[in-house]
Amino acid sequence: MTTHLKSNSVASRDVASQLHSQTNPSRFEADGPLVVTRGEGIRVFDDAGKSYIDAMAGLWCASLGFNNARLAAAATKQYGELGFYHTFFNRTHAPATDLAEKLVALTGMEGGKAYFATSGSEANETMVKLAWIYHTVRGKPTKRKVIARDRAFHGSTIAAASMCGLTFMHREFGLPISGFIHTLCPDRYRNMLPGETEAQFVDRLVLELERLILREGPDTIAAFIAEPINAGGGIIVPPAAYFARIQAVLKKYDILCLDDEIVCGFARTGNWFGKETVGLKPDMIALAKGLSSSYFPISAVVLSGEVYEAVKEFNKQGGAFGHGFTNSGHPVGVAVALEALKIYEEMNVVDHVRAMGQRLRSHFADMATRFPMIGDVRGEGLMLGIELVADRETRQPFAPELLAGQNFDRIAYDNGLIGRCMGDTLGFSPPLIIEADEIDQVADLCEKSLKQLQVHLSA
């Protein structure tokens, strides 16, 4: 048990009372929490008054920073008018209608519909259920399986976690459940074979997918799910030709394409949606995080007109769509999301993200000339990653026991910079409101931390 925490402090009471996500219980008991007390723009402050630039926007989500007054005012106004109402049984309210309309238009899914939920995991699970209805209505009820990719992250509920391609999401729970299968991750840096060209790599990825489909039986596969750029698996940008080629295979075997835009959506990759960045044309899109800048737990699925028609057809004898969450379309959530979208438009978010992303990327590229341990700099927009290696020439990773990535996070944190390592890939996904001088500060703190890491690793 922790002894260094002041008795009766938030930290010690928290250790005594709270189970935390993605946290090692014993280490947490020994170290205690980071108690965050307030936010200001891209910064957060702890209970000792120390300031940190949160260069991950929390969990890739607080796109408008940590104390946006307009979002707070939108929530307050909506609480005063209608603090709760649901969207079951034909009910609605104007903010939910406005947001649904807006999301269908923004995503370019004309003729489609928006469906609201409260978390990214729920949105992804909703897409799976919709895919099942779609195939059933078309006389193909055996099409049930979902193909995801190695190293994918799609959430924590049972189907969403099964779609993850990360063992730490599976090992305690006996996941994935049956019917959730995985194909190769399009990681150019790690998965291309020696001597293989990018075009040959894409050929191999496509062949692998087709083989999997044929092995399982095309009449058993409902959908393929992917993030345009894999965030949690280590900022993996696929080869330019990848999605067009993958989608041709999906079409051939009548498999729906599900686009998880939970991180990539709302300009994170330098376009309104990641699908534009990578040339993906999905049948359904899952949205969350940036949708409300995470000021309210809200998510959405935008489904194509064809998928919607299947739900209608299934229920034509009078049944009701058997799905829903109490807080689907919560009036305060949709009001906050509408305000967030208004702010994104006013700040010309796409251009801003491209400019700031370019600035951060060029800092990292410059650092790579000074730090041989930077093996790869990758990403798009304000979603960038640096992969650390023991040997740049051979791409040999650091020995796992050196915990290079974790040590960087610890050092950066001491320096007032919050990043997020995924193995030895350092992830940066700062609030989209970040300005040029703040980008420079992130780069300075990163460089300082890398220098200290170098000393630590060579000791």
Ligand SMILES: Cc1ncc(COP(=O)(O)O)c(C=O)c1O
């Ligand atoms: C790509 C992606 N999909 C889904 C999720 C799950 O979202 P939630 O935690 O809101 O359920 C996450 C969360 O980080 C994510 O990064």
